[in-house]
Amino acid sequence: MNEDLVYLDNSACTRMDDRVLDAMKPYFFDTFAVATSEFAYTMGVEAKESLEKAREDIASALGCNSEELIFTSGGTESSNLAIKGIAEAKKNDGQHIIVSEIEDFPVLNSAKALEKKGFEVTYLDVDEDGFIDIKQLKDIIGENTILVSIQHANQEIGTLQDISRIGKICQDENVVFHSDASHTFTRVPLSVEDIPVDMVTISGHTIHGPRGIGGLFMREGTPLEKQMDGGFQENNLRAGVENIPGAVGFAKAVDLVxxxxxxxxxxxxxxxxxxxxxxxxxxxxxxxxxxxxxxxxxxxxxxxxxxxxxxxxxxxxxxxxxxxxxxxxxxxxxxxxxxxxxxxxxxxxxxxxxxxxxxxxxxxxxxxxxxxxxxxxxxxxxxxxxxx
Amino acid sequence: MNEDLVYLDNSACTRMDDRVLDAMKPYFFDTFAVATSEFAYTMGVEAKESLEKAREDIASALGCNSEELIFTSGGTESSNLAIKGIAEAKKNDGQHIIVSEIEDFPVLNSAKALEKKGFEVTYLDVDEDGFIDIKQLKDIIGENTILVSIQHANQEIGTLQDISRIGKICQDENVVFHSDASHTFTRVPLSVEDIPVDMVTISGHTIHGPRGIGGLFMREGTPLEKQMDGGFQENNLRAGVENIPGAVGFAKAVDLVxxxxxxxxxxxxxxxxxxxxxxxxxxxxxxxxxxxxxxxxxxxxxxxxxxxxxxxxxxxxxxxxxxxxxxxxxxxxxxxxxxxxxxxxxxxxxxxxxxxxxxxxxxxxxxxxxxxxxxxxxxxxxxxxxxx
CATH class of the missing domain: 3.90.1150.10 (Aspartate Aminotransferase, domain 1)
Known part of the structure; x- marks a missing residue:
């Protein structure tokens, strides 16, 4: 990077913090086993413990239990998993989904993909500052509604939705509420202890962490159909060899904000x-x-x-x-x-x-x-x- | 890692090569923009060029064009995308899929997930050394068959299937042929110029590359339904901020074998x-x-x-x-x-x-x-x- 460059596109991608790489290095070179080898040898136990330590640290920043947080390959995958996973798990309860019209593409295009498969999607209007109309949301939630996905903040204009009120409404109506917090996690207070949100998308590369790692908070008891099939990793909700250096780097990035x-x-x-x-x-x-x-x-x-x-x-x-x-x-x-x-x-x-x-x-x-x-x-x- | 440890679980995960990290570093700290920012500023152009250079290098090792290779978060995602993406794209042509009974879990459990959705799956027997019966495969391919997925090598016992002959049969029968080459890519000769295979799963962490990065070769013209929705990255076949350090590290790992x-x-x-x-x-x-x-x-x-x-x-x-x-x-x-x-x-x-x-x-x-x-x-x- 040109030392004189003034980089003001930190919402797309950030420069990684040197301390994040320092935290990741031992997992490239020393403790590089897969976490599922914990039953076979000591390095596997250490790998598993490091993964779980990273999970606990990030969960604690979100205010959830570590069992409620799974790692994914990034915010895009987290939102795909949330939207499609809920839709498939709850399709017998209803097939109506509500999103805002200014959601980021992973949410918006996951909803559109479901629309093609027969789900009904309402795209909520926003006002001139980007806020949804809470009353309109309340009116639109119906018997058939299974999921509301409203972002915590907008990716382009930074608008912070009132996810507490949105969550309360969804809770009252018994509808799953997902929020994409890729642009707020650690930057804007967000504790799932206080806010009745069922699923939250978080991401590492927006806060000087590594690319290729993200997370999904799922409140205990939230039904979810696995999207990435394979092994039993991540509580049997997301298969694939665990990206432990990524998870550890993500936890470090969270800690540094x-x-x-x-x-x-x-x-x-x-x-x-x-x-x-x-x-x-x-x-x-x-x-x-x-x-x-x-x-x-x-x-x-x-x-x-x-x-x-x-x-x-x-x-x-x-x-x-x-x-x-x-x-x-x-x-x-x-x-x-x-x-x-x-x-x-x-x-x-x-x-x-x-x-x-x-x-x-x-x-x-x-x-x-x-x-x-x-x-x-x-x-x-x-x-x-x-x-x- | 204990210096005295004799690590013999390299098929699960390998120690990353120091030279891989050296190759990745500039993309953590200097050229960290997303590739889609190529239309906005110079660092984006550099990022995009680095991503495409990594793609070309890996494509060349596989014998394909770079347009035929997309990056994913790993072998698990590649196989999920191949199996489910083909099944969805071709479901009107037929709903029968053939895999071997000893496939690795990403292929096996993707097939099982499709079975639950109404697809018919045949799990081919293998002989005492793990080889499928080519004649049996030929007999089982029917009018309704859309996809055959047979691994290049087995994850546990190393058996190398004769994917040339399998590919020839699939080609003759006009059925898409996918092969999981996670355990052979760069270790066993595999050129898609010579072998009539339509899709190949490859992975970085099995050859001392980074975790969280994989690839999928798709022969030009192979139909595929996108599984990860969001932006237009990867030829509009796989959304998500590009893991450029991962791609560059993967390319370096390929080069080092x-x-x-x-x-x-x-x-x-x-x-x-x-x-x-x-x-x-x-x-x-x-x-x-x-x-x-x-x-x-x-x-x-x-x-x-x-x-x-x-x-x-x-x-x-x-x-x-x-x-x-x-x-x-x-x-x-x-x-x-x-x-x-x-x-x-x-x-x-x-x-x-x-x-x-x-x-x-x-x-x-x-x-x-x-x-x-x-x-x-x-x-x-x-x-x-x-x-x-």
Whole structure:
């Protein structure tokens, strides 16, 4: 990595922390047995214990028992397992599923895959800040509803849903509630002791942990049909040789996140939002001012293309992302920005800045300056620009 | 790891090669972006290029185009995707699937999961060395058959099936042929240019590569229903943030295996088998003398329990595995040993020794001695022992 690069795409992937690798190393080179060999030899016992220690540490950060947490290959797999596993396990009780229209793709496309198989899916509208209408949710839950999946926070605009209230409603209606917390776990308080949520997706690479590892919290007694068949690993809910270095690295990454760090991210986020809204005309904040993840800022710079922005910023050493069409490869503008009522122009001009451990306030100041100049330049030459 | 430990369970998991970690490091700390950010900034382009370079290197070792190889979280996921993905894609053409009765659990239990959903599965018998009957396969393929999945080599007894002939039959009958090559990839020649196989499962951690990464070869034009929904990664066949460090480490692990190494493993294998059969009475070799993987030896020491063997050997610093009941956690004796006609006693007394890069011929000599002594001691005290 170029030392001068200001990397502001920490929600897509983060730089791994050196201490995470240090924690993983013994499991590459010293204790490399599979955990299921615990019945055969000492190294297997040590491997199994390390896996269970990692599980306990992460479970404790979530407020659950370690028996309620299984490891997967990442947030995508966790959400697939949750949505499809519940649907298959409960299909005789009903075939109606509710998700929000701005869920991340693993939830959204798992729901769509189930729709093709005959399930009925309701995609809840969100308001201009990305919040679902709790009353609408309550009205839509019916006899046939088996699952509600509403994310803890949005991947693009950082909106924090009120999962306590959502969970309470699902509990009252006896419907399983899953929440994708890939973008909040350790960053925003989330204890399943306090919040009546049945399943939670968590992920390691968003918090400077390793890639290829994630987790799924499943409250005791939640029915689930296994999706990955093979051996009896992970309480017979997810087959495959255990990724012990990954699990240990994930636990270390969880341990390294602190309240201080989250407050630092929040300060950078607010400074960036305030700075850009002050200095650049025709800017819209996507997502709410309050109730957003500490690490996320997302703004639309009207009359410019997000893709031009990312490319020009890249040339100046800033890595950011956009909700524009080509970027997402789906050939559609961000479903999140259009979901909150934005038109395609607003989606195309949106830029997401996400903060992590390796960003400094100086980066933020530099980013404000670079973005202001870039927007001004692009508007000068843009056919969309009203300044033309 | 205890420096003195003789680790002979390399088929379950191998010690990672230090050079694999060296290859992975830049993707933890320097080029850590997701590959889909290639449209936004330079680091994304570099990430994407590294992923594609890893894919090309592994594809070239398999003899396929890089477009025909997708990355997964491991061999288990690859086999699940192959079996279920084909079954869903071709269910209107037929619902009959053929596997061998000694397949590894990802294939076997994926087939069983499909059986529950209404597919018909034939579990082919194997002979006393673990070979399927090619004529029987030919007879059983019918109008309704959509998929044949026969492993390249067996996970417990190392038997190498004649996948060229099997592939030819499937090709003639116009049936998709999948083969689990987790235990042969790079160890036994396998080029999909020469062998008419449509899908191949490969894995990284069996050849001193990282855990949490595997691959699936899919011949161009093979229909497949995506199993992991989410983003458009991996040619829109497998969603999830790309595990680039894992892919790069996998490619490095592939590169590090040499013909010389495989011949070295073969020599250790043969020395162990010959030594034990010479020095220990009442021993049966499980699997064939010829046509077995270079790294696998599996023997039944009659009148002793495999579990007692593993524990006593562990105390002396030897890590091996057994096909005995408790070890497998399935509460059943090895389906492989019973599959080749062995009774439960033969399964319970079976011990698997698998060799890897970090074993030396001296280890083999020491193992022969330790096993001989242990078997003699156990038979002295064993209620099963005829010497009693």
């Amino acid at each position: 602190s309240q201080d760090e989250n407050e630092r991210l929040e300060k950078m986020r607010d400074r960036l939002i305030d700075g850009l809204m002050d200095e650049v005309p025709h800017v819209t904040l996507n997502g709410p001012h309050e109730k957003r993840t500490p690490q996320n800022a997302n703004l639309t710079f009207h009359y410019v293309e997000g893709e031009s922005m990312t490319l020009h910023l890249d040339m100046q050493g800033f890595a950011v992302s956009t909700g524009s069409a080509c970027f997402s490869r789906s050939l559609e503008a961000s479903h999140v920005i259009t979901g909150i009522g934005g038109d395609h122009e607003r989606a195309h001009g949106s830029v997401r800045f996400t903060f992590g451990r390796y960003n400094e306030m100086d980066d933020v100041i530099a980013t404000i300056e670079a973005v202001s100049e870039t927007v001004a330049k692009l508007r000068e030459i843009s056919p969309l620009g009203e300044e033309d | 040499s013909q010389d190494e495989n011949e070295r493993l073969e020599k250790m294998r043969d020395r162990l088998i010959d030594g034990l059969m010479d020095e220990v009475p009442h021993v049966t070799l499980n699997g064939p003398h010829e046509k077995r993987t270079p790294q696998n030896a599996n023997l039944t020491f009659h009148y002793v329990e495999g579990e007692s063997m593993t524990l006593h050997l562990d105390m002396q610093g030897f890590a091996v595995s057994t096909g005995s009941a408790c070890f497998s956690r399935s509460l059943e004796a090895s389906h492989v040993i019973t599959g080749i006609g062995g009774d439960h006693e033969r399964a319970h007394g079976s011990v698997r020794f698998t060799f890897g890069r970090y074993n030396e011929m001296d280890d083999v000599i020491a193992t022969i001695e330790a096993v001989s002594e242990t078997v003699a001691k156990l038979r002295e005290i064993s209620p099963l022992g005829e010497e009693d």
